[in-house]
Amino acid sequence: MSSLSDTTTLSPPVPDEATTVDNPAVGIDQTAGNFSYKVDYAFDAGTGLSEDTIRYISSVKKEAPWILEFRLAALKKFLAMPMPTHWATKDLENIDFQKIRYYLSQGQKPKRTWDEVPDDIKKTFERLGIPEQERKFLAGVEAQFDSEAAYSNIKDIVAKQGVIFVNSTEGLREHPELFKKFFGKVIPTGDNKFSALNSAVFSGGSFIYVPKGVKVAQPLQAYFRINAENFGQFERTLIIADEGAEVTYMEGCTAPKFSTSTLHSAVVELVALKGAKIQYITVQNWANNVFNLVTKRGVAHEDAEIKWIDCNIGSRLTMKYPGVVLKGERARGEVISIALANDGQHQDTGAKMIHAANNTTSNIVAKSISVGQGRSTYRGVVHIPKHLKGCKNNTECDALLINTNSRTDTYPAITVRGDKNSTQHEASVSKVSEDMIFYMQQRGLTEAQAMSLAVNGFINDLARQFPMEYSVELKRLIDLEMEGSVG
Amino acid sequence: MSQLEIKDLHVSIGEKAIVKGLTLTIHSGEVHAIMGPNGTGKSTLSKAIAGHPDYTITSGEVLLDGASILGQEADERARAGIFLAFQYPSEIPGVSIANFLRAAQQARMAEGEELDASAYYKRLYSKMDLLKIDRKFTSRSVNEGFSGGEKKRCEILQMAMLEPKFALMDETDSGLDIDALRIVADGVNTMRGPNLGVLLITHYQRLLDYIVPDHVHVMYDGRIVKSGDKSLALELEAKGYDWIKKELAASAA
Numbered sequence: 001m002s003s004l005s006d007t008t009t010l011s012p013p014v015p016d017e018a019t020t021v022d023n024p025a026v027g028i029d030q031t032a033g034n035f036s037y038k039v040d041y042a043f044d045a046g047t048g049l050s051e052d053t054i055r056y057i058s059s060v061k062k063e064a065p066w067i068l069e070f071r072l073a074a075l076k077k078f079l080a081m082p083m084p085t086h087w088a089t090k091d092l093e094n095i096d097f098q099k100i101r102y103y104l105s106q107g108q109k110p111k112r113t114w115d116e117v118p119d120d121i122k123k124t125f126e127r128l129g130i131p132e133q134e135r136k137f138l139a140g141v142e143a144q145f146d147s148e149a150a151y152s153n154i155k156d157i158v159a160k161q162g163v164i165f166v167n168s169t170e171g172l173r174e175h176p177e178l179f180k181k182f183f184g185k186v187i188p189t190g191d192n193k194f195s196a197l198n199s200a201v202f203s204g205g206s207f208i209y210v211p212k213g214v215k216v217a218q219p220l221q222a223y224f225r226i227n228a229e230n231f232g233q234f235e236r237t238l239i240i241a242d243e244g245a246e247v248t249y250m251e252g253c254t255a256p257k258f259s260t261s262t263l264h265s266a267v268v269e270l271v272a273l274k275g276a277k278i279q280y281i282t283v284q285n286w287a288n289n290v291f292n293l294v295t296k297r298g299v300a301h302e303d304a305e306i307k308w309i310d311c312n313i314g315s316r317l318t319m320k321y322p323g324v325v326l327k328g329e330r331a332r333g334e335v336i337s338i339a340l341a342n343d344g345q346h347q348d349t350g351a352k353m354i355h356a357a358n359n360t361t362s363n364i365v366a367k368s369i370s371v372g373q374g375r376s377t378y379r380g381v382v383h384i385p386k387h388l389k390g391c392k393n394n395t396e397c398d399a400l401l402i403n404t405n406s407r408t409d410t411y412p413a414i415t416v417r418g419d420k421n422s423t424q425h426e427a428s429v430s431k432v433s434e435d436m437i438f439y440m441q442q443r444g445l446t447e448a449q450a451m452s453l454a455v456n457g458f459i460n461d462l463a464r465q466f467p468m469e470y471s472v473e474l475k476r477l478i479d480l481e482m483e484g485s486v487g
Numbered sequence: 488m489s490q491l492e493i494k495d496l497h498v499s500i501g502e503k504a505i506v507k508g509l510t511l512t513i514h515s516g517e518v519h520a521i522m523g524p525n526g527t528g529k530s531t532l533s534k535a536i537a538g539h540p541d542y543t544i545t546s547g548e549v550l551l552d553g554a555s556i557l558g559q560e561a562d563e564r565a566r567a568g569i570f571l572a573f574q575y576p577s578e579i580p581g582v583s584i585a586n587f588l589r590a591a592q593q594a595r596m597a598e599g600e601e602l603d604a605s606a607y608y609k610r611l612y613s614k615m616d617l618l619k620i621d622r623k624f625t626s627r628s629v630n631e632g633f634s635g636g637e638k639k640r641c642e643i644l645q646m647a648m649l650e651p652k653f654a655l656m657d658e659t660d661s662g663l664d665i666d667a668l669r670i671v672a673d674g675v676n677t678m679r680g681p682n683l684g685v686l687l688i689t690h691y692q693r694l695l696d697y698i699v700p701d702h703v704h705v706m707y708d709g710r711i712v713k714s715g716d717k718s719l720a721l722e723l724e725a726k727g728y729d730w731i732k733k734e735l736a737a738s739a740a
Binding site: 430433434435436438439440441442443444445446447449450453454456457458459460461 | 537538539540541560561562565566570571573576577578579580581582586587588590591594595628645649
């Protein structure tokens with residue numbers, strides 16, 4: 001690799017020993033995720049997007065021909081589809097797809113022990129506390145650094161039960177039948193422009209299969225780290241819980257603060273077969289230059305349950321509407337979402353519940369916090385067709401405004417047809433008043449501590465449903481955000 | 488031994504002058520009552536001392552142990568030992584009293600120092616026992632859906648936990664029923680002692696039947712116009728505030 005801007009003449013992949021690529025590094029900051037180390041990438045698809053970029057990624061990964069075809073078809077779709085600016089923010093137009101780097105890695109095979117992970121990458125994850133968390137309470141960890149997992153491990157006891165937990169590159173290579181059966185079925189390539197982009201250039205993400213009746217007691221965790229400037233991270237996650245299986249998956253995400261924009265566009269597909277339960281928890285803390293445009297959806301079969309817990313902190317723009325297709329009778333879907341929009345941020349989040357069988361139930365609880373110039377938008381879709389009976393939906397949207405400049409919008413689209421189904425919708429907007437802050441300050445809390453406590457109180461009933469480690473992490477992130485928002 | 492000195496204090500809300508040259512010194516161990524008709528600036532005085540951003544101090548001084556507190560934010564004043572018992576305390580949805588007080592205690596500790604949780608709860612429960620407060624009370628969200636009496640109980644408990652040097656108790660016109668009145672009075676009487684100075688703001692004499700003040704001041708039109716001992720409160724009760732107004736008119740003529 002001679003030059004970063006070398007988009008047209010991509011050299012063939014080089015083996016692991018690799019050449020050096022200049023990688024911009026920023027100064028190390030106090031804040032948790034805002035640091036980056038200089039890393040030498042062995043594999044670099046250069047800047048910009050073309051068929052060659054995709055051929056490069058596919059050949060580096062030594063993919064089967066059908067995957068390359070899948071990618072190339074997706075690129076065509078992506079290029080043909082318009083930006084969804086007729087309903088979404090115009091800020092999307094500021095993404096310059098030709099200035100983004102689509103693939104950066106040190107190698108395609110993740111290490112099984114932290115000792116084997118290259119030092120420059122290991123120290124990043126150590127600083128983020130990942131190895132420590134793994135020891136304490138996780139059944140397995142995958143740590144993705146830019147395009148590929150640097151580390152991936154599952155505890156023996158879980159692996160022995162037949163649970164597969166690998167990154168998507170390995171999943172495609174080692175479990176093609178299983179992968180192919182479900183891949184792209186929940187979220188088709190053309191679902192939206194960004195699912196098409198992901199389908200073209202995806203790399204990394206998790207592939208999980210939990211066999212029939214296996215209940216994974218501890219959570220599996222993936223951590224997604226963006227390290228390079230002008231980078232696009234496009235992980236692809238597929239989780240399949242076979243009949244009666246249960247699994248909790250947690251993901252964390254961070255990136256350092258660069259002056260240029262970074263793109264994160266993941267696709268996550270969940271399949272809960274008969275009687276299975278999947279709980280998917282996200283706590284993201286993106287730097288405020290990240291466009292975070294993610295498509296997440298699950299299919300719940302008969303008596304199955306899918307629960308999305310989604311905490312969106314940071315980023316410049318997040319657009320994310322986790323959904324559940326309730327395909328089998330008595331399936332249950334739930335979205336619990338918390339979004340915090342600080343100055344210069346727009347959290348455009350929500351949920352989709354598509355009822356497709358009788359006696360299915362869905363629950364949406366969305367809480368948003370807007371601080372300063374921050375903007376929160378809730379978009380929800382609940383669809384219950386006329387021919388169904390016994391379906392229930394509950395939707396609650398609560399917004400908290402901190403100071404007068406912040407903005408919140410709610411766009412619920414609830415279509416419930418037929419008279420044998422029911423829905424309930426509640427929305428509220430409240431403000432953290434000056435008097436409330438004064439009251440807390442009078443007890444000795446600083447203004448930032450007071451706001452942070454008010455926000456934690458607002459989300460308290462939801463945060464209590466999280467695993468303890470994550471609610472502690474969430475509280476810490478909120479404290480950091482509030483500290484930064486007081487002049 | 489501490490002292491709170493208020494010197495020729497002038498306070499405005501917007502353009503409107505409310506407190507117009509008030510001077511008063513309170514020492515630890517003393518209970519001062521400020522009485523006066525509605526709209527004379529009693530509540531304004533307490534909020535201005537506590538540092539509410541809507542209240543502008545146009546001139547004068549407030550000194551805590553000789554040092555001015557006027558340049559300090561409300562939270563700094565609180566940590567220095569000023570406590571304001573609110574007439575209308577704010578609700579903090581989702582934050583339990585126990586967690587709120589814990590955060591307030593934590594805020595008083597040095598950076599990096601962690602509150603000892605078991606010692607904190609031990610202390611909290613001993614204060615609650617002292618004030619005869621049910622254990623379940625502190626798991627409720629601060630003031631959310633509280634009755635008038637519960638709000639008072641919550642303020643008193645916070646005061647007991649935070650152990651201020653000076654408590655400003657804004658009880659004016661709050662339409663306290665007899666039970667709420669007793670909660671405040673019992674609380675203050677329990678905590679009364681050589682380490683606490685109290686400024687009790689009240690419209691009616693009846694609170695002073697339960698909390699016997701060392702000094703009574705009558706406030707009218709932004710100033711203290713008359714001071715005396717507890718008998719002044721009884722005199723006011725008998726003669727009404729018109730008596731003060733007439734006296735003032737006579738002396739002005």
